[in-house]
Amino acid sequence: MTATTFIDPAPPGAETRPKACLVGMTRAALAERLDDLGVPERQRRMRVSQLWGWTYVRGATDFELMTDIAKELRGELAAHFTLARPEIVTEQVSVDGTRKWLLRLADGKEVETVYIPEEDRGTLCISSQVGCTLNCTFCHTGTQRLVRNLSTSEIVGQIMLARDRIGDWPGAVPPDPTGLPSGERKITNVVLMGMGEPLYNFDNVRDACAIVADGDGLSISRRRLTLSTSGIVPEIPRWGEEAGTMLAISLHAVRDELRDELVPINKKWPIAELLDACRAYPGLANAKRITFEYVMLKGVNDSIADAKALVKLLAKIPAKINLIPFNPWPGAPYECSDWEQIEKFAEVVNRAGYASPVRSPRGRDIMAACGQLKSTSLKQRASERLAASV
Template sequence: MTDAPITQDVLTIPRKLPVDGRTNIVGLTRDALHVALIDMGTPEKQAKMRVNQVWQWLYFWGVRDFSLMTNLAKDYRAKLADHFDIALPEIVSKQVSADGTRKYLVRIAGGHEVETVYIPEEDRGTLCVSSQVGCTLTCSFCHTGTQRLVRNLTAGEIVGQIMLVRDDLGEWPEAGVGTGEQGPRLLSNIVLMGMGEPLYNFDNVRDAMKIAMDGEGIALSRRRITLSTSGVVPEIARCAEEIGCLMAVSFHATTDEVRDKLVPINKRWNIATLLDALREYPRLSNSERITFEYVMLKDVNDSDADARRLVKLIAGIPAKINLIPFNEWPGSPYQRSDWDRIEKFADIIYKAGYASPIRTPRGEDIMAACGQLKSATERQRKSRAQIAAETGTA
């Protein structure tokens, strides 16, 4: 299997806004912002300082209006407003589950929609972020995989999801108060496990995560960020070197025959090829271990033999195995494994020396659980098509 260059005909919209030509400043890296400020007319000797000032207003204080950046001169603030915009995606709707999970339907440029999910827990608050509109991988157990891929999200649209949820949680610092003085963070962790395959939108995901990790802004540790991939092998080492976050892999099967059906990207990079890349990741990224995500599908991948094969396959890889009870969705071809079967599977893995937590399903009542994300527009489109087919009007 060769590591051929990855090419996808996927559009990422430009930063320029079509209405007035101003550039959206959200999502620009420090280097890009430095260049943009110089191009605007900022003296080169002042540019580094101006980058720091604007950066802190955007990503530490959460300010959305240049006129409020009070340590900048009024004429400079006006100049910024003439050249730049502070544009975030729009929250179309918010649903709150009985367990406290919040699902946001977010509209981005072009009228497209993605879903973002916030999961509160006793010791953390995790945000599940989307990286693409739809998905190209067509994993057969995943609701998002039934939605066609439209385009990549920009870095600004990815980091914008974090900023919008911090808005909703009221988590930007008060004037004169540091984040550490306000108690534990409500949004403390990010998982790139929403809509899309993050490694097929690598540059934008990397830039967004660098903004999120920057110590003078949102300031999340790289160990608080987990990127989940279905197995885009050539980009795994690049992720270690250029992002350095934790890595999770959507594994879900212990033979190529089964994984080819569940995760079709396996036909390009099979289990052996994927595991070779994952063995190197902890060393390259200085991460402690790989998380293997394993959705439990009744009579498909949940036998004792599967559990024993899984243990043999990951031998030598520092690992944790997250067992995910399948979250059913309308029209799904699979069923959730019986609970006693999941527990027996977990026990085999645990006795082999690996942590094997069974993930508690969250937000199922609002279709916010793992594998259930899909934009409302796409759901409606499918419903209309089904109705037309059933009535013979298609």
């Protein structure tokens, strides 16, 4: 049975002046803030390490819990800063254990975050933008106009919130342990496959990934961090150099004329240019393969000829091919391929030597599956987005 929980927001006027959030700040930024508070230079490195550990290792939400920091400094921190997470508007739990949170940000805009538990792992799918600018025709998020980019704090905050809700901090007890992984870590993998095109929010996403991968903090290996892009070709090599996470490509077609329709950014950077960027991705090897995502659309891109063309296209690229049964949404112009056809397609790919798992749809009943995320935030004017980013 699908469960939906509505969580009451904080009462109006509870916070009269917004405070800067320490979640998402780099160590250098934390040191600057401590300088502003008058912390002597000789103490700053130690205080930064203490704050970092309390925030990202223990998941503290209250400065008063930081008992190895002087009481006076704890008071100053509480007066000027916050460790707040995004506000939960709704929390939905699927019949298969998938959890989806609709989150409200400080300015009232909303994004969705999805947690997919399995026996030995837990994957968190996070968003990088409110809405999206790419208009991919098979994707529900693409029907929502871009509102704005998320800040580093808002990106990292999704992970913090998820860890709070599933008890993924040392000694924490989840409110509902049903279906959670059996291991100590409940979130083992993070994928940037939620709302938005992450490479159009490059700097904030890069900085968020650095915090997530920090061995003294959230400590999720870059090998377990995956960025999915629709093909922002000039940013792909830069991402490999500056972030070095795993890479996934939202491909979905083997011919430019079809991909132009399904993934309109292809008109700017066609398939040949995209695959050249993939072949040159820094660190690419059999141990660090690129994942190519391919949504199965009935009578559109699921023929055996398409399968043969796909393996030919990806020749000499260390790759894995994820076949994704199309997840329907209201008004969608496509249908999911028949299961028999998906199996025939997968057989061609497997025979060519590619791992080609068929991604089992998760969270369909709560609109949490791949391509189904969408919030109700309205488009923000460019001038407003610019003002918000300053």
